[in-house]
Amino acid sequence: MSEKIQVAIKELKRVKPLVLNLTNYVxxxxxxxxxxxxxxxxxxxxxxxxxxxxxxxxxxxxxxxxTLDKDFISRCDKAIAYAKEYKKPIVLDPVGAGASLxxxxxxxxxxxxxxxxxxxxxxxxxxxxxxGQTRGVESVHSTLQAKEQAKKIACEWKCTVVVSGAVDFVTxxxxxxxxxxxxxxxAAVTGMGCTLSAIIAAFRGVFPDSFDSAQLATTYFxxxxxxxxxxxxxxxxxxxxxxxRLSNEN
Amino acid sequence: MSEKIQVAIKELKRVKPLVLNLTNYVxxxxxxxxxxxxxxxxxxxxxxxxxxxxxxxxxxxxxxxxTLDKDFISRCDKAIAYAKEYKKPIVLDPVGAGASLxxxxxxxxxxxxxxxxxxxxxxxxxxxxxxGQTRGVESVHSTLQAKEQAKKIACEWKCTVVVSGAVDFVTxxxxxxxxxxxxxxxAAVTGMGCTLSAIIAAFRGVFPDSFDSAQLATTYFxxxxxxxxxxxxxxxxxxxxxxxRLSNEN
Amino acid sequence: MSEKIQVAIKELKRVKPLVLNLTNYVxxxxxxxxxxxxxxxxxxxxxxxxxxxxxxxxxxxxxxxxTLDKDFISRCDKAIAYAKEYKKPIVLDPVGAGASLxxxxxxxxxxxxxxxxxxxxxxxxxxxxxxGQTRGVESVHSTLQAKEQAKKIACEWKCTVVVSGAVDFVTxxxxxxxxxxxxxxxAAVTGMGCTLSAIIAAFRGVFPDSFDSAQLATTYFxxxxxxxxxxxxxxxxxxxxxxxRLSNEN
Numbered sequence: 001m002s003e004k005i006q007v008a009i010k011e012l013k014r015v016k017p018l019v020l021n022l023t024n025y026v027x028x029x030x031x032x033x034x035x036x037x038x039x040x041x042x043x044x045x046x047x048x049x050x051x052x053x054x055x056x057x058x059x060x061x062x063x064x065x066x067t068l069d070k071d072f073i074s075r076c077d078k079a080i081a082y083a084k085e086y087k088k089p090i091v092l093d094p095v096g097a098g099a100s101l102x103x104x105x106x107x108x109x110x111x112x113x114x115x116x117x118x119x120x121x122x123x124x125x126x127x128x129x130x131x132g133q134t135r136g137v138e139s140v141h142s143t144l145q146a147k148e149q150a151k152k153i154a155c156e157w158k159c160t161v162v163v164s165g166a167v168d169f170v171t172x173x174x175x176x177x178x179x180x181x182x183x184x185x186x187a188a189v190t191g192m193g194c195t196l197s198a199i200i201a202a203f204r205g206v207f208p209d210s211f212d213s214a215q216l217a218t219t220y221f222x223x224x225x226x227x228x229x230x231x232x233x234x235x236x237x238x239x240x241x242x243x244x245r246l247s248n249e250n
Numbered sequence: 251m252s253e254k255i256q257v258a259i260k261e262l263k264r265v266k267p268l269v270l271n272l273t274n275y276v277x278x279x280x281x282x283x284x285x286x287x288x289x290x291x292x293x294x295x296x297x298x299x300x301x302x303x304x305x306x307x308x309x310x311x312x313x314x315x316x317t318l319d320k321d322f323i324s325r326c327d328k329a330i331a332y333a334k335e336y337k338k339p340i341v342l343d344p345v346g347a348g349a350s351l352x353x354x355x356x357x358x359x360x361x362x363x364x365x366x367x368x369x370x371x372x373x374x375x376x377x378x379x380x381x382g383q384t385r386g387v388e389s390v391h392s393t394l395q396a397k398e399q400a401k402k403i404a405c406e407w408k409c410t411v412v413v414s415g416a417v418d419f420v421t422x423x424x425x426x427x428x429x430x431x432x433x434x435x436x437a438a439v440t441g442m443g444c445t446l447s448a449i450i451a452a453f454r455g456v457f458p459d460s461f462d463s464a465q466l467a468t469t470y471f472x473x474x475x476x477x478x479x480x481x482x483x484x485x486x487x488x489x490x491x492x493x494x495r496l497s498n499e500n
Numbered sequence: 501m502s503e504k505i506q507v508a509i510k511e512l513k514r515v516k517p518l519v520l521n522l523t524n525y526v527x528x529x530x531x532x533x534x535x536x537x538x539x540x541x542x543x544x545x546x547x548x549x550x551x552x553x554x555x556x557x558x559x560x561x562x563x564x565x566x567t568l569d570k571d572f573i574s575r576c577d578k579a580i581a582y583a584k585e586y587k588k589p590i591v592l593d594p595v596g597a598g599a600s601l602x603x604x605x606x607x608x609x610x611x612x613x614x615x616x617x618x619x620x621x622x623x624x625x626x627x628x629x630x631x632g633q634t635r636g637v638e639s640v641h642s643t644l645q646a647k648e649q650a651k652k653i654a655c656e657w658k659c660t661v662v663v664s665g666a667v668d669f670v671t672x673x674x675x676x677x678x679x680x681x682x683x684x685x686x687a688a689v690t691g692m693g694c695t696l697s698a699i700i701a702a703f704r705g706v707f708p709d710s711f712d713s714a715q716l717a718t719t720y721f722x723x724x725x726x727x728x729x730x731x732x733x734x735x736x737x738x739x740x741x742x743x744x745r746l747s748n749e750n
Contacts, residue, residue: 279529
């Protein structure tokens with residue numbers, strides 16, 4: 001592993017950033033375990049009344065639309081307002097954008113407020129359209145197909161965009177990076193994409209540059225996947241080994 | 251493994267059916283991982299506003315009553331209406347029917363709309379009564395005790411009924427099948443029954459015959475459990491190995 | 501393992517206590533698996549309408565504030581009223597008390613009704629103050645720092661208090677016990693504290709003395725952690741092995 005990543009992970013473990021997750025019900029357990037394993041401190045909330053206090057003490061706000069509903073969307077709006085007031089960075093994962101209008105519209109509404117957007121190729125492609133680009137929550141496009149769209153979003157909204165897939169792509173509109181690590185098992189484990197977004201949020205909670213944070217986190221994530229694959233015999237054992245690697249690989 | 255199952259799994263992986271799950275909060279992570287492992291595409295939703303779109307693109311609607319409340323029940327009613335409109339099959343898991351009146355009544359209300367019902371013996375037995383047959387979400391009856399009741403439900407509502415347990419029983423009122431695979435560890439892992447229902451929904455999303463789908467899915471599920479047991483030393487390692495087997499055993 | 505614990509576990513497996521969990525969304529899967537592994541029967545509910553029936557059939561009510569909101573708090577109030585009516589013991593885990601006012605105030609409101617309170621040092625310390633003692637859901641204090649506070653709460657409210665951490669402390673104000681088992685991996689797995697509370701609830705569902713139940717459960721939990729560590733190479737494998745140990749170690 002490169003010295004730059006080793007230094008970053010060491011700093012992350014020293015700071016132990018508190019990441020506030022407004023996220024889906026399906027993958028919050030795996031996400032929380034991944035954040036803890038890497039050395040961050042996760043907190044999940046479903047409660048409007050504590051948002052202001054939690055945003056004051058957190059280092060990064062992480063929003064994931066995986067099981068959104070009207071209350072969740074209203075909570076995101078409030079959280080984003082507080083995050084701006086208290087100058088906390090915001091990472092968005094527009095899960096299932098393209099699969100339903102409410103997911104697409106919500107993602108489109110939130111993007112202008114976010115520092116980093118992480119989606120699969122289909123989700124990223126759907127962000128300038130209204131519907132029908134994704135099939136459920138999985139991508140039917142390759143990262144390559146979404147590169148130009150990612151750059152457009154990054155330029156338009158002055159943010160960093162990460163397209164995750166067999167190859168990952170990170171851009172802030174000026175800089176760009178293709179990341180070619182990972183494992184085929186990663187597509188067979190639920191919440192792997194969600195968890196990448198959470199890890200990006202942890203890095204962004206420590207480092208001020210969104211592009212650097214996203215690139216380092218995505219690289220580290222892929223390297224851990226590559227290592228975990230060596231001890232895995234299927235998606236079940238891979239998931240377990242991957243958490244071990246997130247914790248140890250530094 | 252029989253050639254028939256191997257062919258079915260191959261077809262399932264080719265089609266990659268999208269299963270829309272309206273399900274409980276406890277086991278959705280395990281359920282999603284099992285669906286992905288077998289080659290299906292899971293999506294979970296808690297949002298009325300996207301139901302129509304998601305039902306249009308899915309191959310099967312899977313309803314699980316494990317953590318129902320009034321909003322959840324109303325969402326199920328809407329989803330079932332859309333599923334009928336768009337001619338999508340419906341699989342129901344009446345978790346905890348018999349443990350509370352609202353679970354029993356909801357299950358009884360939904361049954362007439364469903365293609366396949368999968369419950370443990372106590373749940374199936376409670377479906378013609380009002381309460382008190384189950385102890386929480388676990389069965390206190392044997393599959394054998396619920397066979398006649400399963401056949402009655404199947405005939406009355408023209409559906410397929412699966413009674414899961416140490417021995418599984420599948421019937422559509424005319425055909426019936428006892429399935430004798432599985433592992434004692436399966437009763438020690440949370441959500442094993444829920445996940446069987448999800449896997450049945452994945453098969454039903456690919457194959458038109460409810461009885462065949464239920465029988466194939468239940469057999470495959472049991473065989474994977476049997477194989478997973480060989481590498482497990484407790485319910486924790488069993489759960490991990492089981493996901494590996496769902497993915498590999500074909 | 502001491503003979504006393506072996507006898508207790510054997511009795512627990514014989515009784516198979518039904519534990520009703522009003523708990524957070526993040527760790528309910530792990531919690532349910534731990535309860536099943538130890539031989540208890542878990543049920544989770546998010547539904548006011550079934551509370552009375554479920555409390556009648558359960559052996560212990562377990563409340564965990566990890567993802568509280570207004571509806572959840574109102575549900576807890578109702579559940580506690582039923583638990584008193586039907587004379588069922590109540591175990592409370594005030595997750596994140598100190599991190600937000602609503603968590604602290606809710607915990608303070610519920611304590612007088614509870615038989616056992618289990619928190620980390622920061623949570624226990626926050627229970628006589630209003631805010632700011634914890635950082636998210638993790639402790640920034642040592643068990644030692646919270647001992648006096650734990651004894652005060654135990655005396656004031658005639659309950660048993662467990663402070664979990666590298667060293668665990670159990671007191672009912674008269675008796676006290678320091679428990680020095682466990683593994684450093686336990687702090688790296690999400691929901692380990694929540695699950696300890698659930699296991700305490702399972703013991704309390706079988707044994708009438710709150711102090712004894714808490715002490716036995718905490719000791720057993722720590723011993724299982726110690727054993728699991730021997731086969732773990734990180735928090736991922738530790739979590740899996742720990743469930744195996746909960747099931748086997750008797």
